[in-house]
Amino acid sequence: MLSIIPIREIPLVKPGDDLSGLLLDALTANEMTLQDGDILVLAQKIVSKAENRFFNLGEVIPSERALDLAAKTEKDPRMVELVLRESSEVLRFRPGTVIVEHRLGFICANAGIDHSNVDGPYGNPEDWVLLLPENPEQSANAIRERIAAVTRVSLGVMIIDSHGRAWRTGTVGVAIGLAGLPGLVDLRGHEDMFGFRLRITQVAAADELAAAASLVMGQADERVPAVLVRGFPYALREGSLQELLRPKNLDLFR
Amino acid sequence: MLSIIPIREIPLVKPGDDLSGLLLDALTANEMTLQDGDILVLAQKIVSKAENRFFNLGEVIPSERALDLAAKTEKDPRMVELVLRESSEVLRFRPGTVIVEHRLGFICANAGIDHSNVDGPYGNPEDWVLLLPENPEQSANAIRERIAAVTRVSLGVMIIDSHGRAWRTGTVGVAIGLAGLPGLVDLRGHEDMFGFRLRITQVAAADELAAAASLVMGQADERVPAVLVRGFPYALREGSLQELLRPKNLDLFR
Numbered sequence: 001m002l003s004i005i006p007i008r009e010i011p012l013v014k015p016g017d018d019l020s021g022l023l024l025d026a027l028t029a030n031e032m033t034l035q036d037g038d039i040l041v042l043a044q045k046i047v048s049k050a051e052n053r054f055f056n057l058g059e060v061i062p063s064e065r066a067l068d069l070a071a072k073t074e075k076d077p078r079m080v081e082l083v084l085r086e087s088s089e090v091l092r093f094r095p096g097t098v099i100v101e102h103r104l105g106f107i108c109a110n111a112g113i114d115h116s117n118v119d120g121p122y123g124n125p126e127d128w129v130l131l132l133p134e135n136p137e138q139s140a141n142a143i144r145e146r147i148a149a150v151t152r153v154s155l156g157v158m159i160i161d162s163h164g165r166a167w168r169t170g171t172v173g174v175a176i177g178l179a180g181l182p183g184l185v186d187l188r189g190h191e192d193m194f195g196f197r198l199r200i201t202q203v204a205a206a207d208e209l210a211a212a213a214s215l216v217m218g219q220a221d222e223r224v225p226a227v228l229v230r231g232f233p234y235a236l237r238e239g240s241l242q243e244l245l246r247p248k249n250l251d252l253f254r
Numbered sequence: 255m256l257s258i259i260p261i262r263e264i265p266l267v268k269p270g271d272d273l274s275g276l277l278l279d280a281l282t283a284n285e286m287t288l289q290d291g292d293i294l295v296l297a298q299k300i301v302s303k304a305e306n307r308f309f310n311l312g313e314v315i316p317s318e319r320a321l322d323l324a325a326k327t328e329k330d331p332r333m334v335e336l337v338l339r340e341s342s343e344v345l346r347f348r349p350g351t352v353i354v355e356h357r358l359g360f361i362c363a364n365a366g367i368d369h370s371n372v373d374g375p376y377g378n379p380e381d382w383v384l385l386l387p388e389n390p391e392q393s394a395n396a397i398r399e400r401i402a403a404v405t406r407v408s409l410g411v412m413i414i415d416s417h418g419r420a421w422r423t424g425t426v427g428v429a430i431g432l433a434g435l436p437g438l439v440d441l442r443g444h445e446d447m448f449g450f451r452l453r454i455t456q457v458a459a460a461d462e463l464a465a466a467a468s469l470v471m472g473q474a475d476e477r478v479p480a481v482l483v484r485g486f487p488y489a490l491r492e493g494s495l496q497e498l499l500r501p502k503n504l505d506l507f508r
Contacts, residue, residue, distance in 0.1 A: 002258040002470050092506040099506060107421040162457070166420040166507035167361040168428070169500050170438045170458025172465065184424045185472070203416070203472060204424025211426065212466030216256050218439070218457060218487050233472050246423045252346040252353060253420035253507050 002231040004216045005032070006224040007040075013225075015052030020146040023226060032228055037236060039156035039181055039229040040147070041213035044132055045114065046225045047139050047159050053131040055082060073098055079115065079129065086111035086131060091254065104132070104176065105245045108163050112176075133159065136177025137241055144179040156181035156236050160210040166253055173214025175206040175241060182206065183243030185234050204244055205234050256485040258470045259286070260478040261294075267479075269306030274400040277480060286482055291490060293410035293435055293483040294401070295467035298386055299368065300479045301393050301413050307385040309336060327352055333369065333383065340365035340385060345508065358390070358430065359499045362417050366430075387413065390431025391495055398433040410435035410490050414464040420507055427468020429460040429495060436460065437497030439488050458498055459488050 009029040010022055023040065027033075062070065062077035066084055070077035074095045084090075087100035097109050114130040133139050136159040144157040158178045162171040175183065185205040213227045248254050263283040264276055277294065281287075316324065316331035320338055324331035328349045338344075341354035351363050368384040387393050390413040398411040412432045416425040429437065439459040467481045502508050 001260065002466065004256040004258075004466070006255065094506065097506075165458075167500055167505060168458060168461065168498050170456045170461065170498065172458050172462050174422070202424045203468075204419075204422060204426050205469060205472070207422065207424065208426050208465040208469040210465075211462040212256065212258070212469065214457075215459060215462040215466065216487060218459070233470060244422050244424065246421055251421060252348065 002212070002233065003229070004212050005228040005230065006216055007032070007226040007228055008224060010046070010223075010225055013046040013049040015049060015054065017050045019046060019050040020143050020150075023143070024147060024150055026226070027228070034147070034151045034153040034155060034228075035230065036154045037230075037232065038153065039158060039209065039232055039236075040143070041158045041160055041210065041227050041229060042140075042143070043217055043225040044112070044136065044159055044161040044176060045130065047133045047136065048114075048130050051133050051139065053133060055129050055131060057082075057127045057129060069093065069098065079110075079113065082113055082129065082131065083111040086113065101248075102132070104136070105241065106163075106174070106176065108161070112161055132161065132176065137179065138177075140177040140179035154180075154236070156232070158206060158210065158213075160213060162214055173207075173210040173212075173217075175210045175244060177241055178206050178239050180238065181209075181232065181236050182234055182239040183241060205232075206239065207244060256466070256487065257483070258466050259482040259484065260470055261286070261480040261482055262478060264300070264477075264479055267300040267303040269303060269308065271304045273300060273304040274397050274404075277397070278401060278404055280480070281482070288401070288405045288407040288409060288482075289484065290408045291484075291486065292407065293412060293463065293486055293490075294397070295412045295414055295464065295481050295483060296394075296397070297471055297479040298366070298390065298413055298415040298430060299384065301387045301390065302368075302384050305387050305393065307387060309383050309385060311336075311381045311383060323347065323352065333364075333367065336367055336383065336385065337365040340367065355502075356386070358386070359495065360417075360428070360430065362415070366415055386415065386430065391433065392431075394431040394433035408434075408490070410486070410493075412460060412464065412467075414467060416468055427461075427464040427466075427471075429464045429498060431495055432460050432493050434492065435463075435486065435490050436488055436493040437495060459486075460493065461498060 007026050010026045057078040060078040062081040066081035067077050070080040073093050089101040092099040112132040140157045160173045161176050163174045183206045185203045216227050217224045261280050264280045311332040314332040316335040320335035321331050324334040327347050343355040346353040366386040394411040394413050414427045415430050417428045437460045439457045470481050471478050
């Protein structure tokens, strides 16, 4: 059985907060004891806040390129400037949306910059946006090491965001950084019980778990920015976001 | 808490089998009692088998178009013929893969036709392939009605497959037919606790659940073609695959 358990009682996270400490406190408050093989899944937002990835739009001076793209997309040029700074390539755009390759390697809308739910450190809240963590995988690894040291448990930690998709509507949770769990699980070479090679050879296990976790975090008014996963069906190992990124030259939809 | 519970003890499904009956028997064998709000998630394969969606490649005569595409993709022309028959449009192809719009409306590789794990009704197993259910949503609705009538429980039923994705490697579970649960959950107009409108307005809840279920079904040798979901965080309602399909004219990646 796979259980996705909401971790409640996490306070609002502020820049400089010790996120691992907040998580450990919340686990205690929820009377949850970590076990070997558990995975903690964290919403990107609390990691970004703890790392003070806030930007004040009032301090952003848009480039010519940003002004041009902002006109074409009917977006705030300062926001577009930040999107471009956070991206390595613009794939597509239309009014309201810019689809980019984020500097971290994945494809997403608006470079994952959040303008909806940002209580900035000071001043007019409408001026503040929140960028993705500088290096989510490094963040996940640091949190994992800290929590493992305190609890003496072998666990995985994953940071997720919600992404739109080609072809299908709505957003789904996806991994943007992982520590101590596989991104892909390779079933190539396995035979099914009839002796045939399996058609589906590589499962994006971390992304499937990210979607499951996102479902439980789901409704923002419930304030569940982290979940505990018990019963992940594959062996934990060192893993990386890189496993989940399709090389550009092998992508039919770039 | 969201629980994804494997339903074991489902026998190998054969054409003409009463799948609802097999599921009810397996629930009993697992000592599982359905509750209002539960969702049963079924792998496409058992639905297709029960509905005898087997095709014998030996009986397929490829068209000119199939022969041409087979040469370009280095695939079996008879298989390509079936892919074309099951599709409304070819989006992309390369050796080994044809990406199509399936006649059911979603985008997937090789029209979802399975050649890996097919124990056909008779003869050389290598000749048999398995197509997707004729109408998965109708199948889901029929199973839901039957199980609701027997158990007097209000439940959802979803049929899933594993799809590859643009930009990211590996497959994830996605909905291909749903009955009694939402495809999308619309959070537009909701405000978060700071009074801002939410950036993420529509969550592909059924697909997030499909990914979670797929994770538990995962390893083919475990033979778990169905799972019971308890604790789905959104209200059940009549829903449809159509909610999850992005209209072609709004898709930047067609």
